[in-house]
Amino acid sequence: MMRLPLFEFRAPRTLQEASRILDGERTNAMPLAGGTDLLPNMKRRQQVPRTLMSLRHIQPLNDVELTLSGSRLGACLTLSDIAADPRFRNGLTALAQAASLVATPQIRNMATLGGNICLDTRCNYYDQSYEWRKSINFCLKKDGTTCWVAPGSSKCMAVSSTDTGPALMALGARVRLVSLSGEREVALSDFYNNDGIDYIKRRPDEILAEVLLDSLHGWKSAYLPSAGRYRCGKFAVRPPIKSASHRRSCRNCGSNSQAARQH
Ligand SMILES: Cc1cc2nc3c(=O)[nH]c(=O)nc-3n(C[C@H](O)[C@H](O)[C@H](O)COP(=O)(O)OP(=O)(O)OC[C@H]3O[C@@H](n4cnc5c(N)ncnc54)[C@H](O)[C@@H]3O)c2cc1C
Numbered sequence: 001m002m003r004l005p006l007f008e009f010r011a012p013r014t015l016q017e018a019s020r021i022l023d024g025e026r027t028n029a030m031p032l033a034g035g036t037d038l039l040p041n042m043k044r045r046q047q048v049p050r051t052l053m054s055l056r057h058i059q060p061l062n063d064v065e066l067t068l069s070g071s072r073l074g075a076c077l078t079l080s081d082i083a084a085d086p087r088f089r090n091g092l093t094a095l096a097q098a099a100s101l102v103a104t105p106q107i108r109n110m111a112t113l114g115g116n117i118c119l120d121t122r123c124n125y126y127d128q129s130y131e132w133r134k135s136i137n138f139c140l141k142k143d144g145t146t147c148w149v150a151p152g153s154s155k156c157m158a159v160s161s162t163d164t165g166p167a168l169m170a171l172g173a174r175v176r177l178v179s180l181s182g183e184r185e186v187a188l189s190d191f192y193n194n195d196g197i198d199y200i201k202r203r204p205d206e207i208l209a210e211v212l213l214d215s216l217h218g219w220k221s222a223y224l225p226s227a228g229r230y231r232c233g234k235f236a237v238r239p240p241i242k243s244a245s246h247r248r249s250c251r252n253c254g255s256n257s258q259a260a261r262q263h
């Protein structure tokens with residue numbers, strides 16, 4: 001049985017308090033949402049934060065506001081909440097479908113939108129126990145010097161497995177990042193780096209507070225996973241189809257998104 005390493009647990013009730021904790025602890029602390037990605041990683045010693053800071057008691061992170069002029073989705077909404085809520089339809093159908101396809105019902109009941117957007121990148125040489133990784137002398141992403149996928153590469157090629165990310169990118173979503181020094185908005189299509197180690201633009205002292213969407217009035221959207229799980233094939237479509245703006249986003253191309261307009 002793999003055990004968690006020892007850690008300090010903090011459970012702030014406001015974003016301000018959470019920001020202060022992250023500011024003080026810097027890289028020693030990590031936000032904990034549903035824990036479905038982070039806790040197994042800690043058991044495998046892939047990530048070993050000294051402090052875990054739960055986000056689940058910060059009320060604004062659980063809020064959702066859906067209006068004709070735009071939407072704000074709190075980072076701690078669970079994937080089950082999103083998949084089951086009948087308000088997530090038409091423009092937001094792609095997001096609800098993506099959320100409903102993640103893992104299993106038990107995981108979706110715990111996993112959050114913010115956690116799914118920020119989750120660690122995956123690779124068969126990395127998602128293994130500490131002993132397994134030690135037996136191959138670790139790898140570039142953690143504790144080693146060689147990438148076993150591409151031994152000549154100086155860059156890690158592990159990819160994000162997020163399903164909500166591509167759907168939200170196609171819908172033109174932005175994320176609001178909050179820290180003690182202020183807040184900023186980043187387009188989700190700019191949020192991911194083409195690097196398996198430094199894979200997102202979130203700084204360690206920042207909390208992803210919410211996902212912001214402009215008006216999707218008149219949109220219909222769909223999330224289409226392709227036959228190959230890690231291949232392209234997710235897009236959102238805005239009618240009328242003859243002059244449609246098709247947006248496609250892909251989680252396999254270093255998590256970059258692409259947009260294409262077709263007439
Ligand atoms: C068996 C299994 C199958 C899976 N299959 C899929 C799949 O098919 N599709 C898919 O998309 N995912 C899949 N996942 C991954 C799953 O989506 C993630 O485990 C989950 O979405 C992460 O959400 P969480 O709330 O549990 O995040 P956590 O585990 O709590 O956190 C994940 C990461 O995000 C950070 N974080 C979390 N919330 C915030 C925030 N608000 N601000 C800043 N940082 C934050 C944490 O510090 C951590 O680094 C699978 C996982 C498992 C275990």
Ligand code: SF4
Nearest residue numbers: 123139147148156157
């Ligand atoms: S460095 Fe290479 S082997 Fe290690 S996780 Fe990244 S892609 Fe996989």
